[in-house]
Amino acid sequence: MSDDDLLRRLRSGDESAFAEVVGSYHTSMVRLAQTFVSSRAVAEEVTQETWLAVVKGIDRFEGRSSLKTWIFHILANRARSTGVREQRTTPVDLSGEATVDSRRFDEGGAWSDPPAHWSDEVVDRLSSGPLVAEVRAAISELPESQRAVVTLRDVDGLSSKDVCDVLEISEANQRVLLHRGRSRVRTRLEDELAKR
């Protein structure tokens, strides 16, 4: 369904349209809020307040971004200020962190322990059952700013520009965080596959 249709229905009081957006975004929003605030309960609260702001503000939404980006932006702003009130700081950690453990390279920087080949069959299996649970766990263990970027980009499917708008970070920082986060998830999958 296009944003235009959805908006028209939301504005006309169509409950099924609201149920649809809530169903699509609510849990992603709680997850995003959790990267800014102290607990799941506070994240739920901030998400609830965001829905209220969305319902009240839907008539004023100008469509300069997608509906999803607009909603996520409201959420991120609220969660950020709640986090500040809680005196919980979430600095964007850009300190050096290697993509791959440096012990896997020789002195000249060439692989001494290269990644084992993942067959097509293994790659297909990644998207099923137990390994998806492993990926969820890997995401939840990422440092907050990496988790926010990886989730928005790769799980929720926002564009890099939208992620920068929602989180109010630069394109360069977005890329660094995405790089670190994806690298960690890959390493986790590699470790997991090596056990099987």
Added chain:
Amino acid sequence: MRLPTLRRDLVCQQAVELVTDYLEGTLSRRDARRFEAHLEACDGCEEYLRQVRATIRVLGSVQPEDLAPETRQGLMELYRQFRED
């Protein structure tokens, strides 16, 4: 200050740090060419890129958790209430 350019060719440890910039299309044309040239000659890095691509696909297959029925109900109430006003 000039950066040392002792090596014209990338080494693996540098190549893995460029993967995201490469996938995002933000490497300069020259660096993208160096990256691709390295991968053509290096099975380890080719595999690494393949695994990062696979990782991105798996991340994309993670579904949001299901919404608790009481949460959904509460939000529907809220919508009803405010659209009526």
